[in-house]
Amino acid sequence: MAGIPLYAQLINLLAAILLLLAFAMLAQRRVLSLVHLFAAQGVALGVSTAIVAFATHQPHLYASAGLTLLLKVALLPWLLHRLIRRLDVRWDMEGLINVPTTMLIGIVLVVFSFNLAYPIAQLASTVTRATLGIAMASVMLSFLMMITRRKALPQVIGFLAMENGLFFAATSATYGMPMVVELGIALDVLVGMLILGVFFFQIREQFDSLDLQNFEKLKE
Amino acid sequence: MIEILAVLGFPLAGAAVLAIMGERRHAPDVNVVASLLTFAAAVALTVRVIAGGSLLALERQFFVDSFNVFLVALTAFVGFTTSIFSRPYMRVEQRNGRLTAGRLKLYHSMYQLFNFTMLLALLTNNMGILWVALEGATLATVLLISLYRTPASLEAAWKYFILCGVGIAQALFGTILLYFAAEKVLGGGGGALLWTQLDDVKGQLEPTVLSIAFVFLLVGYGTKVGLVPLHNWLPDAHAEGPTPVSAVLSGLLLNVALYAVVRCKVLVEGSLHTPFARDLMIGFGLLSVVVAALLLSRQKDVKRLFAYSSIEHMGIITFAFGMGGPIANFAALLHMTVHSLTKSAIFFTVGHAAQASGTQIMDEIRGLVSSSPALGWGLMLGTLAILGMPPFGVFASEFLILITAIGDRPWAAAFFLAALGLAFAAVFSKVQPMVFGEPTGARLEVRPAMVPVFIHLAIVLMLGLWIPPFLAEWYRQAARLIG
Secondary structure, three states, rough: OOOOOOOHHHHHHHHHHHHHHHHHHOOOEEHHHHHHHHHHHHHHHHHHHHHHHHHHOOHHHHHHHHHHHHHHHHHHHHHHHHHHHHHHOEEEOOOOOOOOHHHHHHHHHHHHHHHHHHHHHOOOOOOOOOOHHHHHHHHHHHHHHHOOOEEEEHHHHHHHHHHHHHEEEEHHOOOOOOOHHHHHHHHHHHHHHHHHHHHHHHHHHHHHHHHHOOOHHHHH | OOHHHHHHHHHHHHHHHHHHHHOOOOHHHHHHHHHHHHHHHHHHHHHHHHHHHEEEEOOOOOOEOOHHHHHHHHHHHHHHHHHHHHHHHHHHHOOOOOOOOOHHHHHHHHHHHHHHHHHHHHHEHHHHHHHHHHHHHHHHHHHHHHHOOHHHHHHHHHHHHHHHHHHHHHHHHHHHHHHHHHHHHHHHHHHHHHHHHHHHHHHHHHHHHHHHHHHHHHHHHHHHHOOOOOOOOOHHHHHHHHHHHHHHHHHHHHHHHHHHHHHHHHHHHHHHHHOOOHHHHHHHHHHHHHHHHHHHOOOOOOHHHHHHHHHHHHHHHHHHHHOHHHHHHHHHHHHHHHHHHHHHHHHHHHHHHHHOOOEEEHHHHHHHHOOHHHHHHHHHHHHHOOOOOOOOHHHHHHHHHHHHHHHHHHHHHHHHHHHHHHHHHHHHHHHHHHHHHOOOOOOOOOOOOOOHHHHHHHHHHHHHOOOOOOHHHHHHHHHHOOO
16 A cells, blocks of 8 residues: 555545445444444544545645534434434334345446446546545445334434535545535434434324335325 | 626625514515616626627636526526516515515525626626536525425425436536536636636547536436426425415526536537537437426426426427527527516416416416406516417427427427427416316406516517617627537
8 A cells, every 4th residue: 555645545544434334334234323324434433524634735624524524413313313312213024025135136236336427536636536436335324224224213214324425526536615515404404404303203193103005005 | 886886786786684683574675676786797797798708807717698597687687577566476475374484585695696696697708617617506596495394395495406416417527527528628726717718728528528527417407497307396396385485496597507508518619619519408308398398298286387398498499509500599589588477477477377266277377368358468578478389489480499409409309399388288278268267256466467467578579579789799709608
């Protein structure tokens, strides 16, 4: 690995951790552990953003690293914890597809993402260009998680994890979006989470469960 | 500049006031007043742009040109007329016990917030803020769709949130890729996502990146446009939410999402010099028209019927923008206007008709002309207009699109024409007995708000016969801009 500066190696390491965590989420059936994995992803994301900020001397990236840590490591997991406790949903049932199959599909998706990202990464001037494929792969894996889960809460965690992947794409490939945009995105995610929190209680009131299998009425 | 701030400020202030004051007797009136002020500000902005041409404001963060100014005016106008319609409509809903005071407060506040996000999406010059505004619109409408808290409405709202959430995440990825390409030409920082800046340098943007970005952007924003096969949320959301919300979803949200696609298409087209973006849009558009036309005949719920009709019409517009060129673009812009006006007018009448008969099932709504003539005729005329009967404006735009298609892509024209015929047969055969059949005797307990319906239909009729010169000039300028 000679020739690659230390910070780039660190970012590549964190990118690999991010991908690993995405796979772990795909396999995890306990809702509480899903939240922990999501928080761990937040840590990896925040640290990698801070490293990019340090390496490229972009002060606004420090702010966005701080925002990431605050939102994705503290606030959102805390909200999710509260929801889980109050709704008392600890286990998710087996997904629509069993775990080994899901993992295999996940590997195919990773290969696909790397192929798709390859021509773009070739053009990148940033030192962290190799991470674009990983970012795309974690978006795809979260997407897979959303489709294969039946319960509402894991779907939402999948949604948030997808946002993590997108954020990582933004920082690793382009050194972060303009600050206004980042703030707007953070606001949308937070408000969305709050709305969903309210929403869960309504769903449960109506259906006595958060199992989306009850959602079969509307067709066509 | 002051006009732009007013256009955005009134709905935002309206949302805050309505949230604070709660559900008083005058809340619906405050809602109307806020919408009226927004519309007045939009008119002032329009006059300003007619006089002085396109303008950039507030450190280039806002941009108004001939393409978005008429959409701003249209959005504010439909937002205003829908707020008038919603007064008697929501009163009946409350009387029927479907809504509590707290929900009405939420409804009014979110209605204004939704209008704010629509106008922000149209006025912003920043592709990132455009994304943020459309995501904000999703969040506001999720709450509006689930307003009745029935199992079906919760399911519709959930489906809407998940599908549009995933869709819009794809659009964010597209936006990131766009920024990635722009950053190399324009340098980092805020400038690289400004549409005007991107438009200036679009020839130098990296084509590979932009073509991948466009796929993500089209799929992402296309979910919100309701393009097949990403349309699943649309009929549910239209059928299960309150009718004023169906009217603004069809009349405003779909247009604004399509506006986002077209803005992106201009950039991609400029970079690529291949028909890649066009072909994608033609494919998605044509597929939507055909599939929606096929599904129309299977509908039983009247709001679902017209929701599928919205998918069909958004398909038509996407198809036309895909073909491009001065005539097809002109027709697409005209179609955006007339579809928005006609479809919201139809939802107004359909909403009252469903209230009078106590159901949305078409087989149980009968003989509107004898029970309430204004409602019956409103629905009949609206249906004829949306099906493209002359002399309404929809006929003019569909005719222009068909003419271009015959010259440009004859094979597509055949599908297009067949789908239009199919849609006509399906919708007309369902609406005809609703209007002229044996009446069921049910009557509406309040005076329906028919003024907005007939104003909308009158404008659509006028656009079919005569387009005001300034409007025609805008359409032409915008058509040239889109290319």
